[in-house]
Amino acid sequence: MGLSTQFAFERKDYYNQLEKQQRSTPEITDWLEWFLDCLGRAISNAEESLGKVLFKARLWGMINQNPVNERQRLIINQMLEENFEGYMNTSKYAKLAKCSNDTALRDIQDLKLKGIFIQNPGSGRSTSYHLLDEIS
Known part of the structure; x- marks a missing residue:
């Protein structure tokens, strides 16, 4: 899952964070914390997806040795x-x-x-x- 997909998944919170940031001071620490947390979740989801793909590839590689x-x-x-x-x-x-x-x-x-x-x-x-x- 990419970052844009993660944003779409967390759309409501994303827009809340944007609105909150636009109405506050130029201080962006809260926004950056939320963004980095979201990025971390996107990376974790991507790692999980990749792990599943790699498992399937190894499994089929093993199976194809003995069809x-x-x-x-x-x-x-x-x-x-x-x-x-x-x-x-x-x-x-x-x-x-x-x-x-x-x-x-x-x-x-x-x-x-x-x-x-x-x-x-x-x-x-x-x-x-x-x-x-x-x-x-």
Whole structure:
């Protein structure tokens, strides 16, 4: 996220700060403090976004050494999206990939074997998986 995007995100506060500065003395310390804080938030957001992009690049680099099928690729991409909620399980996989539960289970077991999926604690009906979160 760039500085202009951060300003847009904090639009109301930005305009309040501008108006406050225009109505006060030529002293700009408060404005500079607000601006630098906003800049810091923009940099933090940019670092976070970059971290996600780099993680995805490392993950796909690892995956491409031992390729996955199209269903698995679809599911991994969906799990990498910001709006993906919860964990993956067999029925959720089958629904998203439009395949049978048996095929979903085979795909999940393959992803687990390749180290892409990590099984969460629990078993039976509550068995679920998440993507690995660190790549060495």
